[in-house]
Amino acid sequence: MIHFHKIFKNKLLFLLLISNCTSFSIFAQKYDLVIKNGHVIDGSGNPWFAADIAIKNGKIAGIGFYQINDALQIIDAQKQIISPGFIDVHTHVEDAIQKLPTADNFIYDGVTSIITGNCGSSEVNLANFFNELKQIQLSINVGSLIGHNSVRRYVMRNVFRDPTPKEQTQMENLVEKAMKDGAVGLATGLIYIPGTYSKTPEVVGLAKVASMYGGIYASHIRDEASKVKEAINEAINIGREANIPVEISHFKISSKPLWGQSNFTLNLVEKARLEGIDVNIDQYPYTASSTNMGTMLPSWALADGDSMVHVRLTNPETRKQIREQMLIGLKADNRKNFDYAFVARYKEDSTLNGKNISEINKFLGRKTNKETEAELIMDMVDKGGAQMIFHKMNEDDVVKILQYPFTMIASDAGVIQFNKNVPHPRGYGSNARVLGVYVRQKNVLRLEDAVRRMTSLPAQRFKIDNRGLIRVGYAADIVIFDENKVIDKATFEQPHAYSEGINYVLVNGIPVLENGKHTGRKSGEIIYGKGKIE
Numbered sequence: 001m002i003h004f005h006k007i008f009k010n011k012l013l014f015l016l017l018i019s020n021c022t023s024f025s026i027f028a029q030k031y032d033l034v035i036k037n038g039h040v041i042d043g044s045g046n047p048w049f050a051a052d053i054a055i056k057n058g059k060i061a062g063i064g065f066y067q068i069n070d071a072l073q074i075i076d077a078q079k080q081i082i083s084p085g086f087i088d089v090h091t092h093v094e095d096a097i098q099k100l101p102t103a104d105n106f107i108y109d110g111v112t113s114i115i116t117g118n119c120g121s122s123e124v125n126l127a128n129f130f131n132e133l134k135q136i137q138l139s140i141n142v143g144s145l146i147g148h149n150s151v152r153r154y155v156m157r158n159v160f161r162d163p164t165p166k167e168q169t170q171m172e173n174l175v176e177k178a179m180k181d182g183a184v185g186l187a188t189g190l191i192y193i194p195g196t197y198s199k200t201p202e203v204v205g206l207a208k209v210a211s212m213y214g215g216i217y218a219s220h221i222r223d224e225a226s227k228v229k230e231a232i233n234e235a236i237n238i239g240r241e242a243n244i245p246v247e248i249s250h251f252k253i254s255s256k257p258l259w260g261q262s263n264f265t266l267n268l269v270e271k272a273r274l275e276g277i278d279v280n281i282d283q284y285p286y287t288a289s290s291t292n293m294g295t296m297l298p299s300w301a302l303a304d305g306d307s308m309v310h311v312r313l314t315n316p317e318t319r320k321q322i323r324e325q326m327l328i329g330l331k332a333d334n335r336k337n338f339d340y341a342f343v344a345r346y347k348e349d350s351t352l353n354g355k356n357i358s359e360i361n362k363f364l365g366r367k368t369n370k371e372t373e374a375e376l377i378m379d380m381v382d383k384g385g386a387q388m389i390f391h392k393m394n395e396d397d398v399v400k401i402l403q404y405p406f407t408m409i410a411s412d413a414g415v416i417q418f419n420k421n422v423p424h425p426r427g428y429g430s431n432a433r434v435l436g437v438y439v440r441q442k443n444v445l446r447l448e449d450a451v452r453r454m455t456s457l458p459a460q461r462f463k464i465d466n467r468g469l470i471r472v473g474y475a476a477d478i479v480i481f482d483e484n485k486v487i488d489k490a491t492f493e494q495p496h497a498y499s500e501g502i503n504y505v506l507v508n509g510i511p512v513l514e515n516g517k518h519t520g521r522k523s524g525e526i527i528y529g530k531g532k533i534e
Contacts (some may be wrong), residue, residue: 003430027291031056031071032509040479041448042470043084043455048448053082058509058523063472075504075511077480081447084455084468085112085477085505086431090282090410093142094123094232094414098132100316100415103140104518108498109411109431109488112477112507113141113527115462118249118412119220120149120189124174127181130369130526131169139512139520141477143464143527145187145218146178147205149195158194168205175209182528185215185244190222190231192292193245196299200234207242211261213531216462218247219334224289225255225392226332232265236272236279246272248459250412251281251401254289254392256334262397266404273406280461283401285433287393288492290344290412290424293385296377300323313382323374330370333392338373342492345421346386352423354493388438389424389492402434408458409434409450418496425495429488436487447483463530476509 036401037051040063043048054062054071068074091114098104103403106114116122123129126144133142155170163171186207189195206216217239221231231246239246248269253262272279294302301312302324312318314391330338338357346352352360357373366372380386401407413427431454438444445453459468468476479502486501505513510523 004183004279029070030054030070031061031066033073033075033511034066034068034071035075035078035082035478035480036068036216037065037079038082039079040470041081041083041451043451043468045448045452045456048081053470053476053478054250055506055509058476060470060472060476062472065471075480077115080480080482080503081451082470083451083479083481084470084474085479086110086302086409086505087113087115087456087462088430089247089408089458089462090118090273090412092118092121092414094121094129096415096417097138097142098136100417101136101522102518102520103138103415104411104418105416105498106140106411107505107513107518108502109429109500110197110479110499110505111140111431112479112505113143113464113467115143115145115184115527117145117147117183118187118189118218120187120192120195122148122150122187123388124150124154124178125181126178126183129415130182134526138524139522140507140524141467141527142524143182143184143462143529144181145185145216146175146210148186148188148198148203149192151175152194152198156194158305159305160194160197160300161366162199163202165488168202172205172209175206176213178208179213179215179529179531180533182526183210183215184527184529185218186210187218187220189220190234191220191224191295192295193299193302196222197303199239204238204241207244211242211244213517213529214463215244215529215531216247217242218249220249220288224252226258227230227266228253228255228258228265229268229417232268239272239277239279245278245461246280248279248281250289251283251407252289252393252411253397254334254390255332256392257332258395259397262400266401269404269406280406280408280457281401281404282458283398284410284412284426284430285398285423285438286426287395287398288389288391288424289393290387290389290426290459293377293381293388296326296338296341296388297315297322297381305327310382311379319378322378323371326374326377327370337370338377340391342389342391344387344389344423346380348380348383350421386424387421394433395442399438399442402438402444406457408461409454410458416496421497424490425490425492428490428495428497429499432473432486432502433488435481435483440483440486476506478504478506480504
């Protein structure tokens with residue numbers, strides 16, 4: 001006989017119990033966080049659409065419309081833009097991110113993922129590097145290339161010669177180990193020592209190894225000035241011979257006589273793509289570059305370490321030869337002096353930071369001429385050198401390169417300590433500058449296309465799975481910004497200023513920037529390349 005009164009009594013007791021248990025599954029919120037009332041630009045280049053974004057366990061769990069009781073936390077986007085987090089594929093953070101793990105300058109500019117190890121300079125032991133970053137925890141996702149310069153220096157130091165077959169094999173083995181440890185590809189800096197001493201076949205050999213493990217070849221090409229065309233063709237040829245995708249870093253024209261020829265250099269890239277060679281480019285949206293002072297000297301003068309550089313710079317005949325080559329280069333660039341070169345960081349005398357070479361020359365009471373300025377540069381290099389900013393580009397070329405459909409936005413910056421030195425403003429405002437200046441003010445790009453260049457294009461290019469798009473199942477790396485207010489505030493004169501108009505940044509579903517303020521939270525992950533072996 002069925003006792004209906006007992007069944008009813010037990011059911012009532014059950015309902016009373018679960019009504020007092022807020023964590024029980026049928027009453028728990030479905031999502032950790034929901035972003036409501038936003039205009040979604042999904043990163044694909046498609047037009048924005050109205051939708052809410054639901055997030056659970058660090059992933060995008062839904063795109064639609066939700067109730068406020070569907071989540072533990074609600075963010076009201078107030079009809080601002082919701083986009084994927086920006087991916088900066090050209091950074092240099094090896095020397096600073098351990099001390100500045102919150103990466104504030106990147107986060108305030110909407111960047112949620114970075115690729116370091118560019119221009120041929122990386123940690124050689126990437127397994128140790130990645131483990132160190134996981135130990136300290138970061139506010140940002142980090143991946144790395146393996147740097148040719150670092151590998152060559154590890155095997156050969158800074159010698160000016162070709163590698164022996166044994167040394168070539170040693171370098172290739174180091175690249176292979178790095179790819180297995182999770183590198184996303186090989187990077188060269190063929191304007192820097194010791195990479196500048198290498199010939200194309202050496203690089204092809206290393207690129208072939210990276211290609212075997214699904215990597216990319218990213219290059220600061222051998223020349224960005226008078227021989228920029230030859231340098232682009234070399235990068236393309238390396239891609240052809242190694243059967244590897246090519247990324248030409250911070251694409252530019254840094255030679256005054258060649259201003260206006262960006263159409264020609266872009267056509268070299270387009271021609272290669274039509275041939276079937278996978279070539280893309282990235283760019284920072286400024287008319288000045290930033291690199292070390294040593295690049296102002298002929299590369300042979302920097303060989304074999306600091307002690308030999310000192311010997312050359314203190315030998316009258318050799319010093320004269322170096323100066324003459326510097327002045328030949330100055331004349332070839334159609335310049336009368338070195339006033340285009342500004343000091344960003346000079347350890348020997350920080351009072352010179354922010355001044356150009358001509359100003360420093362006068363400040364020190366030297367004769368006002370290009371010969372004396374060249375002497376000043378050699379003196380500073382002999383005392384350890386400096387980080388420089390070079391105003392050598394033309395705005396029209398910057399715009400033309402920016403409009404090329406396969407151009408990504410990349411800062412070429414490191415993690416910056418606020419109010420220290422006089423760095424390039426690109427480290428604070430590259431993405432906000434594109435959105436505020438080139439989209440809103442100059443109408444050079446559509447908003448949706450600009451976002452594509454910062455999100456899905458770099459993710460696709462560097463084979464970063466599940467990031468770069470607003471898609472269900474993708475990592476919840478998300479930026480919320482006001483398209484009418486977003487702007488860069490950093491200038492060359494006052495570079496230490498965070499971007500404005502970027503109000504929320506989520507890294508793996510965790511708000512790292514909230515109401516325009518860094519929360520200090522560290523939810524970043526390591527981005528591993530396709531060749532990673534567990």
